[in-house]
Amino acid sequence: MSIEAKNRRIYVLRIGHRPERDKRVTTHVGLVARAFGADGMIIGDVIDEKIVSKIKDVCEKWGRQDFYVISGVNSVKYVREWKGKGGIIVHLTMYGLHIDDVIDNIRRDPRDILVIVGASKVPRFFYEVADFNVAIGNQPHSEIAALAIFLDRLFEGRELHFIFSDAKICIEPSPKGKKVTMCGREGEGQEHQ
Amino acid sequence: MSIEAKNRRIYVLRIGHRPERDKRVTTHVGLVARAFGADGMIIGDVIDEKIVSKIKDVCEKWGRQDFYVISGVNSVKYVREWKGKGGIIVHLTMYGLHIDDVIDNIRRDPRDILVIVGASKVPRFFYEVADFNVAIGNQPHSEIAALAIFLDRLFEGRELHFIFSDAKICIEPSPKGKKVTMCGREGEGQEHQ
Numbered sequence: 419m420s421i422e423a424k425n426r427r428i429y430v431l432r433i434g435h436r437p438e439r440d441k442r443v444t445t446h447v448g449l450v451a452r453a454f455g456a457d458g459m460i461i462g463d464v465i466d467e468k469i470v471s472k473i474k475d476v477c478e479k480w481g482r483q484d485f486y487v488i489s490g491v492n493s494v495k496y497v498r499e500w501k502g503k504g505g506i507i508v509h510l511t512m513y514g515l516h517i518d519d520v521i522d523n524i525r526r527d528p529r530d531i532l533v534i535v536g537a538s539k540v541p542r543f544f545y546e547v548a549d550f551n552v553a554i555g556n557q558p559h560s561e562i563a564a565l566a567i568f569l570d571r572l573f574e575g576r577e578l579h580f581i582f583s584d585a586k587i588c589i590e591p592s593p594k595g596k597k598v599t600m601c602g603r604e605g606e607g608q609e610h611q
Numbered sequence: 612m613s614i615e616a617k618n619r620r621i622y623v624l625r626i627g628h629r630p631e632r633d634k635r636v637t638t639h640v641g642l643v644a645r646a647f648g649a650d651g652m653i654i655g656d657v658i659d660e661k662i663v664s665k666i667k668d669v670c671e672k673w674g675r676q677d678f679y680v681i682s683g684v685n686s687v688k689y690v691r692e693w694k695g696k697g698g699i700i701v702h703l704t705m706y707g708l709h710i711d712d713v714i715d716n717i718r719r720d721p722r723d724i725l726v727i728v729g730a731s732k733v734p735r736f737f738y739e740v741a742d743f744n745v746a747i748g749n750q751p752h753s754e755i756a757a758l759a760i761f762l763d764r765l766f767e768g769r770e771l772h773f774i775f776s777d778a779k780i781c782i783e784p785s786p787k788g789k790k791v792t793m794c795g796r797e798g799e800g801q802e803h804q
Contacts, residue, residue, distance in 0.1 A: 443635050446753035453750040476751055513782055513789040518771065545787050555771035556782035557646040558669055560639035563759035566752075567771075570760060578711065578748035578760075589706055589749035594738050596706040 424455065427505075427530040428572075429486070430565065433462040433493045433544065434537035441469060446562045447535055448473040448487060454569035455577040456533065458486030462493030481582025481601075497532065497547055505530040506549040510564040511540065514551030521571045524550060533568065535561040617648065620698075620723040621765075622679070623758065626655040626686045626737065627730035634662060639755045640728055641666040641680060647762035648770040649726070651679030655686030674775025674794075690725065690740055698723040699742040703757040704733065707744030714764045717743060726761065728754040 430451040435444050448459040448469060461469065466489045477485045497507060506529045524531070534544055545551055554564040569577055590597040623644040628637050641652045641662060654662065659682045670678045690700060699722045717724070727737055738744055747757040762770055783790040 439635070442632070443639065446636065446755060449752040450756045453748060453752040454756075480751060511789075513785055513791075515784045515786055516771070518768070519784075545789075548787075551786060553782070553784055555646060555773075556784055557673060557775075559642040559646040560755050560759070562639060562753050562755040563643045563647075566756035566759050567763060570763070575711070578709070580748075582750075589746070591708045591712075591746055591749055592706055593708055593744060594741075596704075596738075598706075 426528060428456040428533065428569075429500075429531075430456050430459045430533045430535060431462055431493060431496060432459060432535055432537070434540065435461050435464050435466065435489075436537060437464060437466050437468075440537045441466070443537065443560075443562060445469050445472055447565060449476060450562055450566050450569070452477060452482055452485050453577075454566055455573055455580055456569060457484075458488075460487075460491050460496060461489035462491055462496065465490035479586055480588075481585030483584050494543060497534070497544070500530075500532045501547065503530075505532055507532050507534060507544075507547055508550045508552055508568070509534040509536075509540075509544050509548035510554065510561065510568055511536070511545070511551050512553050512556055512558055513545075514553040516556065517552050517554050517568065517571055520550050520552055524552075525572055525574075531572075533565065535565055537561065619721060621649040621726065621762075622693075622724075623649050623652045623726045623728060624655055624686060624689060625652060625728055625730070627733065628654050628657050628659065628682075629730060630657060630659050630661075633730045634659070636730065636753075636755060638662050638665055640758060642669060643755055643759050643762070645670060645675055645678050646770075647759055648766055648773055649762060650677075651681075653680075653684050653689060654682035655684055655689065658683035672779055673781075674778030676777050687736060690727070690737070693723075693725045694740065696723075698725055700725050700727060700740055701743045701745055701761070702727040702729075702733075702737050702741035703747065703754065703761055704729070704738070704744050705746050705749055705751055706738075707746040709749065710745050710747050710761065710764055713743055713745055717745075718765055718767075724765075726758065728758055730754065 451459045588601040781794040
């Protein structure tokens with residue numbers, strides 16, 4: 419299915435990002451957001467143009483040039499405006515309600531979703547403003563894994579089949595090697611290693 | 612269900628780890644391995660006692676003191692020995708076969724699984740030695756997300772309900788706050804923030 423068939427907008431707000439310490443983790447958050455069918459990632463409160471540019475490069479090559487990515491946005495203001503426009507807030511936290519107990523309600527709700535993922539300690543404001551505090555299991559693990567599982571459950575696995583129609587290069591699944599093709603041009607596959 | 616009900620051993624081999632660059636990502640790989648029901652993580656070829664100790668600390672507090680974690684193991688030798696003992700190798704790579712096309716075969720196979728996740732460029736040896744090169748969608752994203760989705764599919768979501776019987780502290784799922792309890796002692800929950 420084409421990703422355009424989605425019926426609501428989903429953005430990811432990354433809060434508490436510390437540029438040196440979190441650069442790779444926040445990059446993975448952005449790449450997962452893009453690959454798993456969210457529509458954008460906002461890095462709250464901190465400017466980090468390197469990550470923005472890295473994710474835009476991936477979109478340019480692998481598709482989803484419409485994926486929105488920006489840093490340095492005031493998180494509290496953004497969240498308030500999101501709610502003001504009628505969207506809902508899902509905060510991923512190990513302290514929240516188990517995803518299996520809330521995902522059906524979230525999926526049925528037609529409103530746009532802002533998914534908040536924290537790095538360092540998350541201020542109480544975000545727990546309180548969230549419509550859903552959701553735990554991907556109540557164990558410490560990773561905000562990257564949490565985001566992936568949340569989007570996977572939301573889309574019921576369909577996100578791993580989304581086609582990004584503006585991709586320049588694509589992978590042809592292979593049992594042993596690496597096959598990369600110019601998208602849509604069959605027979606041009608090359609073995610890479 | 613208790614994690615002890617699993618009928619096969621699953622280890623994660625992290626290859627290509629670069630201590631400075633990958634410390635947080637590799638830590639997340641280990642935490643996901645533990646939380647999502649694998650039995651251990653091996654950091655190949657590079658000694659990194661800080662990560663080993665960090666993950667052991669989490670096991671000490673949150674349970675799974677039997678979770679095996681070690682660094683500095685020769686990856687090629689380890690993989691060969693794993694196969695020699697009759698285990699299978701699953702290598703997670705965006706170039707592999709789509710997880711939806713292979714997961715049933717992997718789940719049905721009763722043998723122990725070594726899951727390989729790479730950081731930097733993965734040598735061809737690992738593609739060739741793998742029984743399954745598996746793509747969690749053929750898009751660039753994150754080895755942390757890939758591992759989480761792989762284990763989630765393997766356990767069909769049951770891993771998010773595993774009970775770790777030796778946990779010292781547990782979370783009581785909460786719609787707004789943070790409730791941490793001494794495990795198994797009801798009524799001792801405290802509100803944290």
